[in-house]
Amino acid sequence: MNKIKIPKNRIRNLKTFTLGQKPYELQYLNPEKIKNNLIDLCSNDYLGLSRDKDVIKASYEISLSEGLGSGGSRFITGSRPIHTLLETKLAEWLNQEKVLLFPSGFQANIAAVQGLANRNSIAIVDKFIHNSLLVGIKASGSKLVRFAHNDLKDLENKILKFNSANKSILIIVESLYSMEGSIAPLKEISEICKKYNVQLLVDEAHALGVLGPEGRGLSFDLSEDITMLTGTLGKSFGSGGAFIACKSNIGEYLIQTSGAFRYTTALSPALAAGALKSLQKIKNNKEWGIKLLSASKKWKKEIHQNFNYPIKGESQILSIIIGQEEKTILLQKYLEKNGFLAIAIRPPTVPVNESRIRLTIRRDLNLDILKNFISVLKAFT
Numbered sequence: 067m068n069k070i071k072i073p074k075n076r077i078r079n080l081k082t083f084t085l086g087q088k089p090y091e092l093q094y095l096n097p098e099k100i101k102n103n104l105i106d107l108c109s110n111d112y113l114g115l116s117r118d119k120d121v122i123k124a125s126y127e128i129s130l131s132e133g134l135g136s137g138g139s140r141f142i143t144g145s146r147p148i149h150t151l152l153e154t155k156l157a158e159w160l161n162q163e164k165v166l167l168f169p170s171g172f173q174a175n176i177a178a179v180q181g182l183a184n185r186n187s188i189a190i191v192d193k194f195i196h197n198s199l200l201v202g203i204k205a206s207g208s209k210l211v212r213f214a215h216n217d218l219k220d221l222e223n224k225i226l227k228f229n230s231a232n233k234s235i236l237i238i239v240e241s242l243y244s245m246e247g248s249i250a251p252l253k254e255i256s257e258i259c260k261k262y263n264v265q266l267l268v269d270e271a272h273a274l275g276v277l278g279p280e281g282r283g284l285s286f287d288l289s290e291d292i293t294m295l296t297g298t299l300g301k302s303f304g305s306g307g308a309f310i311a312c313k314s315n316i317g318e319y320l321i322q323t324s325g326a327f328r329y330t331t332a333l334s335p336a337l338a339a340g341a342l343k344s345l346q347k348i349k350n351n352k353e354w355g356i357k358l359l360s361a362s363k364k365w366k367k368e369i370h371q372n373f374n375y376p377i378k379g380e381s382q383i384l385s386i387i388i389g390q391e392e393k394t395i396l397l398q399k400y401l402e403k404n405g406f407l408a409i410a411i412r413p414p415t416v417p418v419n420e421s422r423i424r425l426t427i428r429r430d431l432n433l434d435i436l437k438n439f440i441s442v443l444k445a446f447t
């Protein structure tokens with residue numbers, strides 16, 4: 067194989083973690099095999115459901131009756147009652163006609179874009195959409211046009227510029243941006259889409275389970291105006307896999323045409339059963355999202371008052387913008403030495419000079435942890 071030529075500052079080392087003793091801890095197995103319990107301030111397991119005993123039990127029990135893996139695609143041996151049940155329950159919860167499961171959000175996003183766009187399409191997308199959506203655009207053969215982050219004027223200008231009789235337009239946004247923690251003005255975006263009669267795809271990966279009415283996502287009240295939404299089960303749901311939600315006719319079209327749906331081993335029954343249990347828990351604990359957002363506001367305020375770098379984020383995702391890559395890495399290492407795991411996010415994931423520490427606030431973090439974090443942060447120079 068050719069030697070990979072990657073600039074030194076783009077090389078990332080894979081780190082290995084196992085669970086720590088406390089529900090909010092991870093243990094870093096460093097190269098010297100020293101085990102370090104670190105407070106998890108960066109996973110997307112926002113509600114702590116990945117280690118919820120009932121969720122794990124549901125996964126275990128179904129594995130005994132269905133096997134661990136599905137053994138085939140949905141059209142061969144892979145379709146199990148748990149898939150249909152989870153799809154139905156998710157559709158009900160989201161007030162959508164059809165839900166289709168996928169093995170990952172990355173794959174669901176590719177399928178979503180390929181289902182809505184082709185060589186005759188123009189995908190007009192927010193500058194900060196996830197890599198999986200960009201891969202989907204490439205795979206669909208459509209033309210990529212970006213608009214400035216959350217900028218409605220720029221979005222409208224781009225639609226006006228590229229609107230033509232022989233091209234179809236697909237707008238793609240996230241509801242909660244994974245690296246900015248910013249929220250899309252979805253109502254206004256959907257109104258623009260209606261005005262110009264263009265399609266709208268919303269990636270709800272980080273919002274579902276936390277944001278929107280009872281955690282049902284930021285597009286919940288707009289389900290009539292959104293062509294398709296994607297969600298993942300690997301974040302707030304603490305499981306794995308993902309889904310597309312849409313109208314029945316679009317769902318049927320995907321079942322018949324989407325390679326990403328048809329030619330892949332179906333989601334493991336264990337993950338589907340775990341996700342279904344998580345869904346039940348989210349439904350039974352409607353206050354979780356609101357409480358988490360209020361805790362996150364507190365973290366943001368304390369960090370803002372005690373640390374001399376800008377902090378962004380309107381949700382459970384907060385970003386402390388450090389700027390320089392080297393300094394951000396130093397801060398990550400310093401936090402790690404002091405018991406906190408929060409990863410430095412650097413270009414190309416974020417723009418140059420906008421390197422940051424991305425924090426995710428979890429349901430199980432308490433005020434003592436916040437106090438301790440602030441005193442550690444204050445001592446960083």
Ligand SMILES: Cc1ncc(COP(=O)(O)O)c(C=O)c1O
Binds near residue numbers: 170171173272299300
């Ligand atoms: C916005 C967004 N969409 C999609 C995905 C992909 O989801 P999954 O991890 O289920 O593949 C991610 C994952 O990081 C994401 O942040």
